[in-house]
Amino acid sequence: MRRRTSQEAARPVPAATAALAELAAAHAAKAELDRRLSPETYEAIRDAGFARHFVPARWGGGEGTFTDYVRDAATVAEGDPSAAWCASIAATISRMAGFLPEEAQRVIWGEGPDVFLVGALLPAGSAEPVDGGWVLGGRWPYMSGVHFSDHAMLCCSVPLPGGGNEVRFLLVPRASYTVEESWFMTGMRATGSDTLVLEPTFVPAEHTVARHDVISGRAPGSAPACQAVPLKAVSGLSFAAPVLGAARGAHAEWTAMVARKRSSPSGNRLLGVSDSATDAVLARTAGLIDAAQLLLEHAAAQADRGDVTALAAARAHRDQTLATELLVTVVNELFRNAGTSGQSETSSLARFWRDVNTGAAHAVLQFEPAARAYAELALAEVSRGRNG
Numbered sequence: 001m002r003r004r005t006s007q008e009a010a011r012p013v014p015a016a017t018a019a020l021a022e023l024a025a026a027h028a029a030k031a032e033l034d035r036r037l038s039p040e041t042y043e044a045i046r047d048a049g050f051a052r053h054f055v056p057a058r059w060g061g062g063e064g065t066f067t068d069y070v071r072d073a074a075t076v077a078e079g080d081p082s083a084a085w086c087a088s089i090a091a092t093i094s095r096m097a098g099f100l101p102e103e104a105q106r107v108i109w110g111e112g113p114d115v116f117l118v119g120a121l122l123p124a125g126s127a128e129p130v131d132g133g134w135v136l137g138g139r140w141p142y143m144s145g146v147h148f149s150d151h152a153m154l155c156c157s158v159p160l161p162g163g164g165n166e167v168r169f170l171l172v173p174r175a176s177y178t179v180e181e182s183w184f185m186t187g188m189r190a191t192g193s194d195t196l197v198l199e200p201t202f203v204p205a206e207h208t209v210a211r212h213d214v215i216s217g218r219a220p221g222s223a224p225a226c227q228a229v230p231l232k233a234v235s236g237l238s239f240a241a242p243v244l245g246a247a248r249g250a251h252a253e254w255t256a257m258v259a260r261k262r263s264s265p266s267g268n269r270l271l272g273v274s275d276s277a278t279d280a281v282l283a284r285t286a287g288l289i290d291a292a293q294l295l296l297e298h299a300a301a302q303a304d305r306g307d308v309t310a311l312a313a314a315r316a317h318r319d320q321t322l323a324t325e326l327l328v329t330v331v332n333e334l335f336r337n338a339g340t341s342g343q344s345e346t347s348s349l350a351r352f353w354r355d356v357n358t359g360a361a362h363a364v365l366q367f368e369p370a371a372r373a374y375a376e377l378a379l380a381e382v383s384r385g386r387n388g
Contacts, residue, residue: 016048017072020087021079028080028190028351035183036192041083042116042148048072050087052113054095054226059109061094063224066234066300070241074293077245078252081355082190084242086145092238093117093153096169098227099214100153104171104207108151118143118196119153121211121235123167125198127158133208134158136170137200139180144193146179152196155211169214171207172198187351187358217308229303233313236320236370237303239362240296240327246359247289247327250352254334255282257342257349281337285330292323292330311381314374321367324360331356 020041024031027038037045045051053069055061069091077084097108097117108115125138140154153169160166180195212218217230258278299316302308335343335353342349359365 014072016044017075020044020048020083021076023079024076024083025079028082028348029346031080031082031190032351035181035189036147037083037086037145037190039148041080042086042145045076045083045087045090046114046116048076048087051090051094051116053091054098054224055109055113056098056105056224059105059113061109061113063226064091065226066229066237066303067297070237070244070296070300073241074245074248077242078249080190081242081246081249081352081359082188084245085188085191085239085359088238088242089118089144090116092235093119095226096214097151097153097171098223099209099218100169100171101206101209104209107171107173107207115150116145116148117151117153118146118149119155119169121155121215123155123157123211125154125156127156127170127203128200129159129161130202133202133204133206134170135200136172136203137198140196140198141182142193143179143196144191146194146196147192150174152177154196154198158208167211168208169211170203172201172203176201185358187354187356189354225304225306228306229308230310230313232373233299233308233316234303235364236317236324237296237300239359239365240320240324243324243327243356243359243365244289244293244296246352246356247292247330250331250334250349250356251285251289253347253349253352254285254338254342257338258282261339278337281333285333288326288330292326295319295323295326311374311377314370314377317370318367318374321365321370324365325367328356328360 023044024041052061053064057063073084073088124140127134127136157165157167177198182195183193215231299319
């Protein structure tokens with residue numbers, strides 16, 4: 001793996017993000033068949049700065065904003081949503097790694113910030129307490145990007161020395177785990193979200209962090225501002241941003257199809273609907289994409305400002321899930337009105353449709369639980385105001 005100097009790592013590379021989108025699009029069809037991204041795409045993800053986006057500056061990272069993160073991930077998804085999903089995860093897990101103790105951070109970033117990490121919030125596996133840490137082993141499914149990872153932050157409920165259990169993230173190097181193919185999904189096929197398998201491995205306590213600290217945003221005192229944010233306020237951005245870009249990609253593909261059909265003498269017959277009906281689809285779906293983008297950008301800007309009260313975090317999560325619902329509506333309408341050629345399994349529009357519907361099924365993007373959490377806090381605030 002090529003390492004960068006601190007100066008290179010801190011330098012923004014917007015041109016690399018656009019280049020990544022173009023490269024990922026060129027490789028997308030084969031990546032779907034392979035069920036993982038190409039090595040060239042992963043190197044482009046590294047070059048675009050996703051792995052180092054949230055890494056602390058003292059390790060050569062960018063300490064980046066959520067606003068830039070959403071923008072860049074969505075841009076990549078216009079080329080290939082799976083590439084954007086993996087790029088987004090690389091940035092997200094690196095942000096979470098900033099909650100680890102200093103020794104563990106040095107293990108990860110001591111030679112440079114462009115390190116690919118994988119992880120997931122749900123606990124799996126098992127851990128046995130030993131002097132100085134735990135012996136960890138087991139299986140962790142749905143590890144997006146695991147084939148190209150350098151380290152993994154594995155979530156597990158571990159026994160504590162004084163009794164009881166605590167859910168923690170434990171850092172393990174790539175040499176300690178293998179990958180079992182288990183990702184055979186309808187969409188997001190190229191994310192390579194296979195199962196990580198770990199034989200019993202010693203993990204020192206200094207290479208772990210309580211999941212609650214990561215979720216609550218209780219980062220070490222010297223941590224950058226991007227870490228002092230509750231996970232609820234930003235977790236949906238990791239997955240909604242690729243869905244946003246995918247919807248934009250689908251809209252661009254559908255619009256190009258309409259333009260080609262209208263340039264043909266038999267275009268209206270091939271399209272199967274009137275020009276006015278097609279115009280309505282185009283305008284309505286474009287407006288919904290813009291609305292979803294505004295919701296996600298607002299949530300990102302809120303996190304960048306440090307507006308992270310419980311109600312603000314619940315509102316942000318509500319908006320991330322609502323934006324996702326809007327984007328699913330968009331892509332389904334475009335696909336339904338695409339005609340036979342657009343619904344070919346090998347068409348780009350069909351790939352965007354598969355990826356959006358699969359990506360939107362992620363647990364963190366479900367509207368009803370987010371709505372319940374928001375409503376509970378919003379109503380409680382109104383009650384306090386009346387009683388105050």
